[in-house]
Amino acid sequence: MNLFAxxxxxxxxxxRLEGQYALPTLLGQHLFYTVISVLIAAVIAVxxxxxxxxxxxxxxxxxxxxxAARAIPSFGLMVLLVLVMGVLRxxxxxTITFVLLAIPSLxxxxxxxxxxxxxxxxxxxxxxxxxxxxxxxxxxxxLGMPLLIGGLRSATLQVIATVTIAAYVNLGGLGWPxxxxxxxxxxxxxxxxxxxxxxxxxxxxLLLALAQRMAVPTGIRVAKPGTPSRRAGRRAAAQTAxxxxxx
Amino acid sequence: MFxxxxxxxxxxxxxxxxxxxxxxxCSSSNPLDTPTDDSSGGDSDTIVIGSQxxxxxEIIAEIYAQALxxxxxxVDKQFNIGQRDAYMPDLESGAIDLFPEYTGNLLEYFDDSAxxxxxxxxxxxxxxxxxxxxxxxxxxxxxxxxxxxxxxEFAAANDLTTIADLANVSEEVTIGGAPEFEQRxxxxxxxxxxxxxxxxxxxxxxxxxxxxxxxxxxxxDIYSADPAFExxxxxxxxxxxxxxxxxxVVPIASSDIADEIADVINAVSAExxxxxxxxxxxxxxxxxxxxxxxxxxxxxxxxxI
Numbered sequence: 376m377n378l379f380a381x382x383x384x385x386x387x388x389x390x391r392l393e394g395q396y397a398l399p400t401l402l403g404q405h406l407f408y409t410v411i412s413v414l415i416a417a418v419i420a421v422x423x424x425x426x427x428x429x430x431x432x433x434x435x436x437x438x439x440x441x442x443a444a445r446a447i448p449s450f451g452l453m454v455l456l457v458l459v460m461g462v463l464r465x466x467x468x469x470t471i472t473f474v475l476l477a478i479p480s481l482x483x484x485x486x487x488x489x490x491x492x493x494x495x496x497x498x499x500x501x502x503x504x505x506x507x508x509x510x511x512x513x514x515x516x517x518l519g520m521p522l523l524i525g526g527l528r529s530a531t532l533q534v535i536a537t538v539t540i541a542a543y544v545n546l547g548g549l550g551w552p553x554x555x556x557x558x559x560x561x562x563x564x565x566x567x568x569x570x571x572x573x574x575x576x577x578x579x580x581l582l583l584a585l586a587q588r589m590a591v592p593t594g595i596r597v598a599k600p601g602t603p604s605r606r607a608g609r610r611a612a613a614q615t616a617x618x619x620x621x622x
Numbered sequence: 623m624f625x626x627x628x629x630x631x632x633x634x635x636x637x638x639x640x641x642x643x644x645x646x647x648c649s650s651s652n653p654l655d656t657p658t659d660d661s662s663g664g665d666s667d668t669i670v671i672g673s674q675x676x677x678x679x680e681i682i683a684e685i686y687a688q689a690l691x692x693x694x695x696x697v698d699k700q701f702n703i704g705q706r707d708a709y710m711p712d713l714e715s716g717a718i719d720l721f722p723e724y725t726g727n728l729l730e731y732f733d734d735s736a737x738x739x740x741x742x743x744x745x746x747x748x749x750x751x752x753x754x755x756x757x758x759x760x761x762x763x764x765x766x767x768x769x770x771x772x773x774x775e776f777a778a779a780n781d782l783t784t785i786a787d788l789a790n791v792s793e794e795v796t797i798g799g800a801p802e803f804e805q806r807x808x809x810x811x812x813x814x815x816x817x818x819x820x821x822x823x824x825x826x827x828x829x830x831x832x833x834x835x836x837x838x839x840x841x842x843d844i845y846s847a848d849p850a851f852e853x854x855x856x857x858x859x860x861x862x863x864x865x866x867x868x869x870x871v872v873p874i875a876s877s878d879i880a881d882e883i884a885d886v887i888n889a890v891s892a893e894x895x896x897x898x899x900x901x902x903x904x905x906x907x908x909x910x911x912x913x914x915x916x917x918x919x920x921x922x923x924x925x926x927i
Contacts, residue, residue: 395823396804454828462832542801545825555801555825560734 381563404547408538412473420478424485441479449537465544477530484526488519520590528583535576672718673701677906678847682722684917692927693886719876726869741868757880759873762894766847767869769858784860786817798826799843808866816865849903893924
């Protein structure tokens, strides 16, 4: 427990706000690499996942690639890329590593989101005369949102945890106190850094969990049988009926 | 009833048993295992020599091992263990008898507050800081210490010989090194205090040499035993005020065998010069020779075996 007290003392010391490695700077760098990597991974993985989920083809390939990609040792890959791409391209090398790490979860989130939709809903949508694109954008994407955001949440968390290694190649981030503290044997610093990463991960997880809740289309949320919001469902149904009647 | 599920279960169990037997049969030796006939160092003649997971350190350990073998001792080589946190407990407990270390860095490990920097001062402070049961034998001229290194081109262009001359450079000077270098007393803060030089810091770590050669940083903390001093056009700036912690190669031995092996090992240390260590590093990294061959060649050249 003494070590925790030391770690908190280190965290809240005024020196943490000064200099090249001030905590706000490190936090900014950490979030920067996380956001950029997850964004790029999303641009790559989500359209592919949607295509796989919508057409139903290529699923085995996606599953295999996702599974294999999860096994990549990020640290080894990052160092390899830095050596191959040269010291002048370190940010690119690190970003590629984080993007590769984030792709499997986003891909999985995208295609399972679409796969989980009841086929009868899709049939019903087609039966009402919607084109393929309309079915996709108006039915499949909204219904697949919660699982997609779940994939986003999983990817973001993994990337936040892994961006700590960016400090090893001089990119800063919240891994810096850990990577500097170990050879200096300043374990209050190491623990302080670890606590910061953990807190950041928990906060982001909470925010994304909320986003996941809110991403459930209203119709689904209220129509689910047996949920505590069944009353809300009846209320919503009554409201829509009333508004339709008065329209 | 022999159902499909049961036979699959039986097959799985059989495979698991066979696999565990096979794995048990091919266990490799754990470098951190204490030798069975040794618990606190008072064992038979076998001398256990360890090394760091660092080729230069392994070469020195190999030299010690062959020198002792040449003198008639039995030697058990436990090389490539890892960093100090990994091998220090075994060294202190006597599970390892002899280890090539570096005076300054080891002093830092045991006593962070020591302010000795010259080779003699550091050695004296180290002898005091070592725990009971460990003895430092004579230190060698060879060192593996931090340096403030620049490219020869940069030195010529800015007329640099000592660290103090960096103050004359007009542009901003960045020094690169391991992450912990930023906080070391001989790091940029120390340079400011002792030489009045303003240096920005970049945590280049393992890519320090490449960054220096690419021009990303102007000064680099390259360890003095690095073969790059022979293979690249770089030069270490002089340190007349002894800012940098001297870190000479020093054999650390268990106190109970220290006197016994002192003659052999001290003879080795007397011959181990700084150029020799760099040259051996080149043989290892550029010529890709094994540490065994390098050690044998050096010992033979020096007439020690």
